[in-house]
Amino acid sequence: MTPEEIMKAVLFFLTVAGAGWGIWWKIDSRVKEGEKSTQGRVREAEEKAERIAADLAAHQLHVAVTYATKQGMQEQTAQLLRAIEGVGNRIDGLHERLDRAFERTTGRTTRSG
Structure with a gap:
């Protein structure tokens, strides 16, 4: 193998590795964005569940007093x-x-x- 062929092979593998790394970087950034939005949704769901639990407790007290x-x-x-x-x-x-x-x-x- 000549040095030019070796250089072409190395450049080819570097190009493939760079493309793979770029794709992985995009996927990883999208996964992190998804995790952030999911955490926000989970936080909202937990807050909503706490509000509903408080409303239920208030309703149970109202029923116990009224009926x-x-x-x-x-x-x-x-x-x-x-x-x-x-x-x-x-x-x-x-x-x-x-x-x-x-x-x-x-x-x-x-x-x-």
Whole structure:
């Protein structure tokens, strides 16, 4: 091999290596940009998740304070049933009073007639 052929071979390999390095450099820079944007997205997602968790905790507190519990509902139902029972007792008493009133009026009309 002559020195010119050796020089051409070395230049060829240097050109190929340089092209490979240039391609690798572009790929590496794009990967780093992707990592930076991904880190930003991850940070945004974490902040959003924290806000949502805080909103959920506030909503759970609101529901616990505002809405009825099972025990509260049982107490309200018991009060309503007692009130309905009281109204039923009054209606039963009214029937007895009406029966007595009709017996008195029927008894008077038959005696005087």
